[in-house]
Amino acid sequence: MYKSDIDDDKSLRTSADRVFEALQDAIVRGDIPPGARVGETELAERFGTSRGPLREALRRLEARRLVERTPHVGIRIASLGHAALMEIYYVREALEGMAARLAALHMTSEEVAGLKVLLATHEQDEALKADMAYFQREGDLDFHYRVIQGSHNTALTQLLIGELYHRIRMYRYQISAYPKRPQKAFGEHQRIVEAIEARDGDLAEMLMRRHISAARQTIEKQQQG
Amino acid sequence: MYKSDIDDDKSLRTSADRVFEALQDAIVRGDIPPGARVGETELAERFGTSRGPLREALRRLEARRLVERTPHVGIRIASLGHAALMEIYYVREALEGMAARLAALHMTSEEVAGLKVLLATHEQDEALKADMAYFQREGDLDFHYRVIQGSHNTALTQLLIGELYHRIRMYRYQISAYPKRPQKAFGEHQRIVEAIEARDGDLAEMLMRRHISAARQTIEKQQQG
DNA sequence: TAGGCATTAATTGTCGACAATAAACCATGT
DNA sequence: ACATGGTTTATTGTCGACAATTAATGCCTA
Numbered sequence: 415m416y417k418s419d420i421d422d423d424k425s426l427r428t429s430a431d432r433v434f435e436a437l438q439d440a441i442v443r444g445d446i447p448p449g450a451r452v453g454e455t456e457l458a459e460r461f462g463t464s465r466g467p468l469r470e471a472l473r474r475l476e477a478r479r480l481v482e483r484t485p486h487v488g489i490r491i492a493s494l495g496h497a498a499l500m501e502i503y504y505v506r507e508a509l510e511g512m513a514a515r516l517a518a519l520h521m522t523s524e525e526v527a528g529l530k531v532l533l534a535t536h537e538q539d540e541a542l543k544a545d546m547a548y549f550q551r552e553g554d555l556d557f558h559y560r561v562i563q564g565s566h567n568t569a570l571t572q573l574l575i576g577e578l579y580h581r582i583r584m585y586r587y588q589i590s591a592y593p594k595r596p597q598k599a600f601g602e603h604q605r606i607v608e609a610i611e612a613r614d615g616d617l618a619e620m621l622m623r624r625h626i627s628a629a630r631q632t633i634e635k636q637q638q639g
Numbered sequence: 640m641y642k643s644d645i646d647d648d649k650s651l652r653t654s655a656d657r658v659f660e661a662l663q664d665a666i667v668r669g670d671i672p673p674g675a676r677v678g679e680t681e682l683a684e685r686f687g688t689s690r691g692p693l694r695e696a697l698r699r700l701e702a703r704r705l706v707e708r709t710p711h712v713g714i715r716i717a718s719l720g721h722a723a724l725m726e727i728y729y730v731r732e733a734l735e736g737m738a739a740r741l742a743a744l745h746m747t748s749e750e751v752a753g754l755k756v757l758l759a760t761h762e763q764d765e766a767l768k769a770d771m772a773y774f775q776r777e778g779d780l781d782f783h784y785r786v787i788q789g790s791h792n793t794a795l796t797q798l799l800i801g802e803l804y805h806r807i808r809m810y811r812y813q814i815s816a817y818p819k820r821p822q823k824a825f826g827e828h829q830r831i832v833e834a835i836e837a838r839d840g841d842l843a844e845m846l847m848r849r850h851i852s853a854a855r856q857t858i859e860k861q862q863q864g
Numbered sequence: 865t866a867g868g869c870a871t872t873a874a875t876t877g878t879c880g881a882c883a884a885t886a887a888a889c890c891a892t893g894t
Numbered sequence: 895a896c897a898t899g900g901t902t903t904a905t906t907g908t909c910g911a912c913a914a915t916t917a918a919t920g921c922c923t924a
Contacts (some may be wrong), residue, residue: 427710427711427907428711428907428908429908430698430907430908431710441808453874453875454876455875455924463908463910466691466907466908466909467907467908467909469695469696469876469877472700473655473695473696473698473699473702474698474699474702476699477699479797485653485654485873485876485877485915485918486914488875488876498793498794501792501793501794501795502794504737504741504794505792505795506790507736508736508737508795509733509734509738511731511733512732512733519768544690549903565728568723568726569723569727569729569730570729570730570733573802574799577802580861583869627911652915655878677907678904678905680906681907685865688878688879688880689879690880691877691878694906694907708905710885711906712886712906713906729877738875739890747916775878
């Protein structure tokens, strides 16, 4: 049942690339529990490859901090504690704030129009309205995803989507009772888009930072209570 | 002459770890020119190991964007253009601004005192005063390095020092005429420390962002002229 | 019985050989 | 002369076997 995780299409040519994506997905989704120690041979068999490509995949996952490795001992799946998530939220506040600022400056009018259409769609759907899609869908369906890409800053985009994204998702799968903020989030999104449309970088950054800061505080409260 | 790059002490146990650090250093220092295509066998021989560990090291460098890889074709050393450096500076402005804010909140009084001593030392040395040590030394000798660590946010620290750091250094080695700002930089450092000492997170973040923004503009001007 | 030491077992680290892919080259034809 | 096709060559991708290291187990001793 594990092997079905592997997508053996040829879009990702090498075995190491395939197992990297499959294993990352398995980790993020919690199919392999956080903190678990996993053997290389075991994993290689599960993903239908040999230890060579598997180790290459593990090195990349190590760089993304999804697995922790101790020489001659082995690897264990990273577990993201509450404190570590809070740390990431501060990073996210800084980076997405900057992304919103740059988006206000660099987004094309077509991109802004698309963002407004997206919000209109979200207004119809309670789930999306509740900010549930937060980083959940990789596509253009996510509000934050689009703002980040609107910055037209590939370094920033890669850092947020390629590095932090997965760890936040992992935590969301870990904690099933991940807090949602139905009412407020949508309104905050709207005001951010307004600021972007007005090409007001200062305001866009401020609103985005508040938005993410509020999300962080919501999580913090729920965790304590 | 290449093999001397390899440190065969036992602090980093595995061969893959050693070649990772040695190769990273060679790339950052420009010993291997940016954009160059390098063969695996060639590299393995240079660093005194086999292709297995070398490929693991390459995967980690790929994750750090120090090498670019095309399946079945090979790897080439990344070359950081002017535009890419500017992108990184916006990221840096956001992250180090947040670091300064958190440092104002979380630095111990001992750390603040150490920072003041460091500034006094820098005042004596023109080179350090000119902000030359910017990310140059990995140790506690660098002002920015200490502020980042003072944030007590490991995610933030790892991102700045572990990811962006190397790419900026690589650019500095590439462009020998990297601009320096002798007079202003030191004064800006002083005011940032004052804000941290006053536990004024807002001010510390603002000053740090201005500081880095000014550095970015200096580079931009020099590149254009 | 508890602690330490030696032995054993299991896992990781490393290597060399083979297969697969793509780029370079040459020949051939128009 | 140029383009096109096939062939060759060099490089990467993959695998299985062996070496090295660590952790566990059991034995011996105090």
